[in-house]
Amino acid sequence: MLTSKLLKNSSIWKCSTICGRSVSSSQTVDSAKAQTKAATYDDRTSIQAAPKKLGKLEPFVKNLFLGRFDKSVLAYPMALDRERHDTLHQMVVPIEKFFLEDLDSAAIDRNAKIPPEVLQQVKDLGLYGMQIPVEYGGLGLGATEYSRLCEIIANDGSIGVTISAHQAIGFKGLLLEGSEYLKKKYLPGLATGELLAAFCLTEANSGSDAASIQTRATLAEDGKTWLLNGSKMWISNGGTADVMTVFARTEVDGKDKITAFFVERAFGGVTSGAPEDKMGIRGSNTAEVHFDNTPVPAENVIGEVGKGFKLAVTILNSGRFAMGSTTAGVLKRGLGMTLDYAFTRKQFGHTINEFGLIKQKFASAAVNIYAMESMAYHAAGLMDSYEEYDTAVEAAIVKVFSSNQGWILGSELLQIMGGLGYMKSYPYERYLRDGRITLIFEGTNEILRMFIALMGLQHAAPELKTLVQKLRNPFNNPGFVIKTTLRQIRDRNDRPKLIHDLPGYVHPSLKESATSLEYCVERFRFAVQIILSKYGLDVVKPQHQMDVVRLGDMAIDLYAMTSVIARASRAYCDGIHNGEHEMLLARTFCKEAEQRIRRLMSGVQNMGETTDLEYSAIADMLYSKGGYAAQHPLTVEGW
Amino acid sequence: MMFANVCKFCKQFHTCKTSHLLSLSTLKIFPKHIYMKAYCASHGTAIQVNLPVVSQNVPYHPIPIQQNIWQSLSTYFKGSRHLHTSSMHEMKFRKGPSMSNPDEEKRLTRQGYFKADVRNKDSFLIAIDVYKEQEKLLRGHVEFIQAALKSMEEFGVHKDLEVYKKLMDVFPKVKMIPQNIWQAEFDHYPIQQDCAVDLLHRMETFGVIPDAEMEDIILMVFGSNSHPMKKCRRMNYWMHKFANASPWPLPKPVPSEVLELAKLAVARMCSVDQASEITVFDTAEVKDAIDHTWIVSGQSIHQRELVNKQPENVPLKVEGPWKIFLREQSIDYFVLKADPLPSPQVEQMDKDDVSLIGLLLNPDCSLKADTAITIRPSVHEQKDGTILAICITGTSSRDSLLSWIRLLSLSNPRLEEGLPVIFLQASPTASDEIVPADHSSTSDEKKLEAGDMPTTDGQDASSGKNEDSNKYK
Numbered sequence A: 001m002l003t004s005k006l007l008k009n010s011s012i013w014k015c016s017t018i019c020g021r022s023v024s025s026s027q028t029v030d031s032a033k034a035q036t037k038a039a040t041y042d043d044r045t046s047i048q049a050a051p052k053k054l055g056k057l058e059p060f061v062k063n064l065f066l067g068r069f070d071k072s073v074l075a076y077p078m079a080l081d082r083e084r085h086d087t088l089h090q091m092v093v094p095i096e097k098f099f100l101e102d103l104d105s106a107a108i109d110r111n112a113k114i115p116p117e118v119l120q121q122v123k124d125l126g127l128y129g130m131q132i133p134v135e136y137g138g139l140g141l142g143a144t145e146y147s148r149l150c151e152i153i154a155n156d157g158s159i160g161v162t163i164s165a166h167q168a169i170g171f172k173g174l175l176l177e178g179s180e181y182l183k184k185k186y187l188p189g190l191a192t193g194e195l196l197a198a199f200c201l202t203e204a205n206s207g208s209d210a211a212s213i214q215t216r217a218t219l220a221e222d223g224k225t226w227l228l229n230g231s232k233m234w235i236s237n238g239g240t241a242d243v244m245t246v247f248a249r250t251e252v253d254g255k256d257k258i259t260a261f262f263v264e265r266a267f268g269g270v271t272s273g274a275p276e277d278k279m280g281i282r283g284s285n286t287a288e289v290h291f292d293n294t295p296v297p298a299e300n301v302i303g304e305v306g307k308g309f310k311l312a313v314t315i316l317n318s319g320r321f322a323m324g325s326t327t328a329g330v331l332k333r334g335l336g337m338t339l340d341y342a343f344t345r346k347q348f349g350h351t352i353n354e355f356g357l358i359k360q361k362f363a364s365a366a367v368n369i370y371a372m373e374s375m376a377y378h379a380a381g382l383m384d385s386y387e388e389y390d391t392a393v394e395a396a397i398v399k400v401f402s403s404n405q406g407w408i409l410g411s412e413l414l415q416i417m418g419g420l421g422y423m424k425s426y427p428y429e430r431y432l433r434d435g436r437i438t439l440i441f442e443g444t445n446e447i448l449r450m451f452i453a454l455m456g457l458q459h460a461a462p463e464l465k466t467l468v469q470k471l472r473n474p475f476n477n478p479g480f481v482i483k484t485t486l487r488q489i490r491d492r493n494d495r496p497k498l499i500h501d502l503p504g505y506v507h508p509s510l511k512e513s514a515t516s517l518e519y520c521v522e523r524f525r526f527a528v529q530i531i532l533s534k535y536g537l538d539v540v541k542p543q544h545q546m547d548v549v550r551l552g553d554m555a556i557d558l559y560a561m562t563s564v565i566a567r568a569s570r571a572y573c574d575g576i577h578n579g580e581h582e583m584l585l586a587r588t589f590c591k592e593a594e595q596r597i598r599r600l601m602s603g604v605q606n607m608g609e610t611t612d613l614e615y616s617a618i619a620d621m622l623y624s625k626g627g628y629a630a631q632h633p634l635t636v637e638g639w
Numbered sequence B: 001m002m003f004a005n006v007c008k009f010c011k012q013f014h015t016c017k018t019s020h021l022l023s024l025s026t027l028k029i030f031p032k033h034i035y036m037k038a039y040c041a042s043h044g045t046a047i048q049v050n051l052p053v054v055s056q057n058v059p060y061h062p063i064p065i066q067q068n069i070w071q072s073l074s075t076y077f078k079g080s081r082h083l084h085t086s087s088m089h090e091m092k093f094r095k096g097p098s099m100s101n102p103d104e105e106k107r108l109t110r111q112g113y114f115k116a117d118v119r120n121k122d123s124f125l126i127a128i129d130v131y132k133e134q135e136k137l138l139r140g141h142v143e144f145i146q147a148a149l150k151s152m153e154e155f156g157v158h159k160d161l162e163v164y165k166k167l168m169d170v171f172p173k174v175k176m177i178p179q180n181i182w183q184a185e186f187d188h189y190p191i192q193q194d195c196a197v198d199l200l201h202r203m204e205t206f207g208v209i210p211d212a213e214m215e216d217i218i219l220m221v222f223g224s225n226s227h228p229m230k231k232c233r234r235m236n237y238w239m240h241k242f243a244n245a246s247p248w249p250l251p252k253p254v255p256s257e258v259l260e261l262a263k264l265a266v267a268r269m270c271s272v273d274q275a276s277e278i279t280v281f282d283t284a285e286v287k288d289a290i291d292h293t294w295i296v297s298g299q300s301i302h303q304r305e306l307v308n309k310q311p312e313n314v315p316l317k318v319e320g321p322w323k324i325f326l327r328e329q330s331i332d333y334f335v336l337k338a339d340p341l342p343s344p345q346v347e348q349m350d351k352d353d354v355s356l357i358g359l360l361l362n363p364d365c366s367l368k369a370d371t372a373i374t375i376r377p378s379v380h381e382q383k384d385g386t387i388l389a390i391c392i393t394g395t396s397s398r399d400s401l402l403s404w405i406r407l408l409s410l411s412n413p414r415l416e417e418g419l420p421v422i423f424l425q426a427s428p429t430a431s432d433e434i435v436p437a438d439h440s441s442t443s444d445e446k447k448l449e450a451g452d453m454p455t456t457d458g459q460d461a462s463s464g465k466n467e468d469s470n471k472y473k
Helices: A002-009 A011-019 A031-036 A041-049 A060-064 A082-102 A105-111 A116-124 A143-153 A157-170 A172-177 A180-192 A308-319 A322-344 A356-385 A392-417 A428-439 A445-472 A478-483 A485-492 A508-540 A542-574 A579-605 A612-625 B069-076 B087-093 B104-114 B121-134 B141-155 B161-168 B181-185 B190-205 B212-221 B227-243 B258-270 B301-309 B354-360 B398-411 B413-417
Strands: A054-056 A197-200 A216-219 A225-236 A243-252 A255-264 A270-272 A286-297 A386-388 B021-030 B033-040 B276-282 B294-300 B316-326 B329-338 B385-393 B421-424 B446-448
Touching: A060 A392, A060 A445, A060 A508, A060 A542, A082 A116, A082 A143, A105 A157, A105 A428, A116 A157, A143 A157, A143 A322, A143 A356, A157 A172, A157 A197, A157 A225, A157 A243, A157 A308, A157 A322, A157 A428, A172 A180, A172 A243, A172 A255, A172 A308, A197 A225, A225 A243, A225 A255, A243 A308, A255 A286, A255 A308, A308 A392, A322 A356, A322 A392, A322 A428, A356 A386, A356 A392, A356 A542, A356 A579, A392 A428, A392 A445, A392 A542, A445 A508, A445 A542, A478 A485, A485 A508, A508 A542, A508 A579, A542 A579, A542 A612, B104 B121, B104 B141, B121 B141, B121 B161, B141 B161, B141 B190, B161 B190, B161 B212, B190 B227, B212 B227, B258 B276, B258 B294, B258 B316, B258 B329, B258 B385, B276 B398, B294 B301, B294 B398, B301 B385, B301 B413, B329 B398, B385 B398, B398 B413, B398 B421
Parallel strands: A054 A386, A197 A243, A216 A243, B316 B421
Antiparallel strands: A216 A225, A225 A286, A243 A255, A270 A286, B021 B033, B276 B294, B294 B385, B316 B329, B329 B385, B421 B446
16 A cells, blocks of 8 residues: 555656657556556567557647646647657767768858769768658658758758758658659659759749739630749749749639649740859758749649648648757857867966856857757657647747857857957858848748747637636626636736646656746736637737737747747656756756746736837838938037 | 654764755655654755664664554564665564575475576576476466575576566465455565565665566565555666766676776766866886786866975876776776875955955956955865876786876876876786785885986985886986
8 A cells, every 4th residue: 555655656757758768667667557468578579669649649849828838738748759750869979970071161151152072972861851751752850850850951051951941841842741752753763863843933023912912824725734924033942943832813613713833944934043042051052943834734733722822831831840850959058168168278376267257158158059959859759749739830930949049159268269250261150150041041930939929829719719808897797707706806906826836747846947937828818818808800910920929929928938848847757867967957948938937927917117119119110201210419509 | 753864974963854854755654753864955967865763863773663552463463574674674673585484394395396407597598498387377486486596596587676576476366365454454465575585675775676567566466555555666767866876877787897997996986076077098108017907087177286286396197096986897097196295374354354255356366366255176186185197097907007197198298208206006906917016115115306317226226126117217
């Protein structure tokens, strides 16, 4: 009795089950069951070898908008079984060697061209078909493994972008919705790198607003061929791609709808402009692509006619998660290089690593790298461990956080280098230039922050409908107001009741951080209520963005806190090397994140504390004057 | 609840509320009585405090205060593992593993399985297979396992997880899983459970960590509410932490090649200074070297600066050999050392005079100036001397050390210019074969003066008998 009680109560057992070191410990024994099934353990090992995917994952961040917290995500996902884990680590070795030792990234950047023999080596490593299933000649990697390899590939921005434009978006449509015919025809060539793919969505007048594209496809008279007309802009691999996923307007039942086509350059009528000269990722090819009556056979339509916009969004959503590991990979390397420098550089009789301000920079870099890494592999792990999932918001969060922090931290690390970092003869400034694009492509960070907020609100709105209606009309619903008064008072006074018991799901040493996360979750739920009752249907209006985007920012920090706590807890329970350090990183991150959320929350709760209105007025003035409107400081009146 | 957390370094007692206590991991042994493991934030890496913690500051009661009859029963009930599966408890309250049981004579019958001539892993596994084959009903499996445990070291399989798993798999399945709380509470099949705990205890002693499969086997044999399972889970929780506690992780197994071992050892010792550079020299580069061997040398740029600062006439010393252990393997290393520097004279500054703040930016009195603030001595400047470089050589011979100094002088111009170096190879651990002549004169100091010719030996009074191998250049 005592024993069973102990096992139930002890938080350690809770942890060890949660952290799920073994498959078996979670499918805990039911002795009766075990008795009926008197198998020897030899039989059971075969079951262990292939971990089954779990069923459906409820959208995690979206549910946060409703104040619901799915505690299962606090068990940091372990997507790889032992075999895949070992294979991956073997795979990493030659790729790492190639990217760190053999590659001359400086020359690629200088000449703005990747030499064909280098690309051939990349193809030989199998990097062109990482996520293509094995039966089509690819490596058949899951999201986690893909993220790990991207971490290395990112050491050269140009090659990284070429590869990810090829497979993260270029032919992703085929994998998601392509017909068997298309898959069989193209995937083997794409996997070996014989064919290079590109993703043609952006147009001169249609960037973030993808629904407004003007390229048009019309059905030819024979009814079996589409004729494609229009031009696309800033297409990665645009000048070099052999095949392209092109989105164009088509007429379906009298309405204009977007359809996706898989177009070969060989179909004819495809021309591309000169490669653009860019700030970073200079080796990658970016060009305009023009289609002039390009004939596309009807079987080259990806998915259904008229369902292209949804496909485009799905492709973009599914590719974003890898940016977290990508940025983390580069930053980790940069951190190492900067550390080496700081150890040897002496000023005022001290090596500069001893100075507090430098320590601060390094530490903050480590904390944020830890967060972006945790999030990236958390999201990827969820994708790999569930059959059905909706991680669009999580992927967007990973992208926004990592690209933003990548720029900030990259700049801070460069700052430690001082003048050395600014010189072209060292690689540091190139990393920074290459990294700048991540804030812009695959959905700009501003759009994505709004996307996070609005997707969550959209998810929460049906359930909050009656609540918000009543909140907006308190005098018509006195009964409701009285009933919820206590909770409202607690929420208003910043004393939310913590009901999720999150500390019970992580290692006891993380109690403080878990409590802080729980507090933030409750505050976030209240923030959603406030925003919805403040704006109602107007939340989507452009003028409210400054306020609404706070929800997006809070959601980013919430997801970061969750994944960081989950990872550190698992690391410490497992007892891995430097697990203690991970706990410290997690605690530090949670402290900072809580401060940020508190600040954002006070903005949501009390507009007077923000400068939204002032910013709005200032911007309006600038617009009306067509520029900076204040007089020159040397202007004097009344002489 | 009683907390006992002692930071190993500051020797202070912390409660879990203390702010500088970074993390607490509880090991619940008893609902009313908790022992803890503590880490101290102010000392960086994890400090392992043995469980249960005994300290001068904290009264430690090895016997829990009894709350009721059940608890007292389970504490003193012979063979009880209800509360304690730890090795500490084993030492204090039990007579040791049940292998030292007076019944042992009877159990010796099972040792016949382990009398093979060839004693290796294969024959051990065959012995287990033979037993299983002969005893279909698994009669005497406890005695068999105890006999097996006894002979594991002879077969050299005492660190092999696979073998332990195979042994644990000998137990009959399902039969011994408790079916109700009474069976769970009072030892169900106590002898078998004791035997399994002994097996796990043996693993713990040799640092073998049970894996998920081991847990599966125990699950099938004893169920989850059993002492072996509790022990196994606790081992699984703690042992990973112990195994990874070292800040200098070593590959498993440690390389047997001496050069690789030397690189690891030098890297470990050099980790005090991140700016250290580890170089592998070949003595063939040195002109007059007798021994042709490798030298792994570690020196940081800060140590090079210290060499430059050494006074002209005070000789440096090559000390050693000393031993460094990498797990079970040891290797000899040598140190180039200088006499300790006098501690810097610090001119007292008036700390209340805030007008001195400009110090940092003022070119006349920057932080470098000795007048106001002195530079903190580097990690290499210890009380017993300043460590300038360390090395491990392939032969540990005096000649190879001489070659080392010559190779070092390439990057340390002061050595080239004639900074005297003395070799103090006095330790009996030095290899007898390499330098037999010098072993007798243990207290001798051999001077290496730059510019001395190998032919001259007149000046060297203290070691007149020595061959010219002591004096080069």
